[in-house]
Amino acid sequence: xxxxxxxxxxxxxxxxxxxxxxxxxxxxxxxxxxxxxxxxxxxxxxxxxxxxxxxxxxxxxxxxxxxxxxxxxxxxxxxxxxxxxxxxxxxxxxxxxxxxxxxxxxxxxxxxxxxxxxxxxxxxxxxxxxxxxxxxxxxxxxxxxxxxxxxxxxxxxxxxxxxxxxxxxxxxxxxxxxxxxxxxxxxxxxxxxxxxxxxxxxxxxxxxxxxxxxxxxxxxxxxxxxxxxxx
Numbered sequence: 207x208x209x210x211x212x213x214x215x216x217x218x219x220x221x222x223x224x225x226x227x228x229x230x231x232x233x234x235x236x237x238x239x240x241x242x243x244x245x246x247x248x249x250x251x252x253x254x255x256x257x258x259x260x261x262x263x264x265x266x267x268x269x270x271x272x273x274x275x276x277x278x279x280x281x282x283x284x285x286x287x288x289x290x291x292x293x294x295x296x297x298x299x300x301x302x303x304x305x306x307x308x309x310x311x312x313x314x315x316x317x318x319x320x321x322x323x324x325x326x327x328x329x330x331x332x333x334x335x336x337x338x339x340x341x342x343x344x345x346x347x348x349x350x351x352x353x354x355x356x357x358x359x360x361x362x363x364x365x366x367x368x369x370x371x372x373x374x375x376x377x378x379x380x381x382x383x384x385x386x387x388x389x390x391x392x393x394x395x396x397x398x399x400x401x402x403x404x405x406x407x408x409x410x411x412x413x414x415x416x417x418x419x420x421x422x423x424x425x426x427x428x429x430x431x432x433x434x435x436x437x
Contacts, residue, residue: 209397212253219246220308227312236316240294243312247289255400256390258286262407266292266380271344272410273372273379277432278350279359280387282398287348287382290405298336298349298368317345321367333371340375347371351428359388361433364425373418378410381431406435 223242230239251258266272274295276287284297297313301320304310314320319336322328339345349368356362372379386403408431416424 208254208400212250215249215253216246223312224308227308227315231311231315237294239312239316243316244289244294247285250285251289254398256282256286256398257402258290259402259404260290260407261405262409263290263292265407265409268292270346270410271340271375271377272346273340273368273375273377274346274348274382274407275351275368275379275428275432276348276382276384276405277356277361278352278354279356279384280391280393281355282387282391282403283350283355283384284348286384286387286403286405291346291348293346295346295348296336296339298332298347298371317343319347329367333367333374336371337374340371340377346377351425355393356388357393359392361429364429366421366425369421369425369428370418372413372424373416373421376414378412379424379428380410381408381428382406383408383432383435385435404435408432408434 227239230236274287274291276283284299288295288297296317296319298319298321301322304313304318304320317339319332321332336347340347349371351364351368352362353365383406384403386401390401390403391398411424411427413424
């Protein structure tokens with residue numbers, strides 16, 4: 207029943223915000239679109255009956271450009287982190303998500319970067335675009351280093367795209383540990399159970415001393431930080 211309410215909420219929301227998004231696009235106002243999206247995430251959490259325990263937000267300095275890298279165990283992860291990350295973080299996400307009517311239009315407008323995972327060149331272009339946004343606009347980004355959701359809840363091998371983004375932009379990486387969303391909505395499940403999840407933001411890791419040749423060491427540090435929190 208909660209899932210039905212959530213679907214109805216989003217149908218009504220999309221109808222109501224379509225003129226708003228068009229207005230913001232015409233006037234170049236991006237922050238209000240992000241604020242509405244974050245508000246929708248808060249409402250969704252309450253509709254689904256999900257409680258969130260957060261730690262480590264005091265480690266994130268205000269108005270700092272960062273690359274957030276969490277583990278990925280559920281469809282719930284992205285929306286939840288967008289709600290929790292201070293300020294706003296753009297997202298590097300799979301191309302199919304930005305095809306959602308109206309919502310996808312808003313995502314593109316505010317700076318979310320779609321990735322076509324079928325080809326390496328498409329991924330490189332997407333990362334290069336994100337790097338320009340970090341350098342020119344000071345955007346923070348959220349990117350899942352595993353690239354896709356885990357099927358068993360365990361941390362998978364990392365892909366290098368997000369680390370190239372961090373190295374090329376010079377932005378520190380904030381490892382993030384998510385616990386509990388796998389039990390509420392694992393990959394392949396179409397509805398979310400009620401429950402509590404834990405999210406831990408770890409100390410930012412400076413990237414200035416790393417190069418593509420020493421990237422493996424940086425990847426290991428991020429992995430170790432994510433695994434350090436039991437939750």
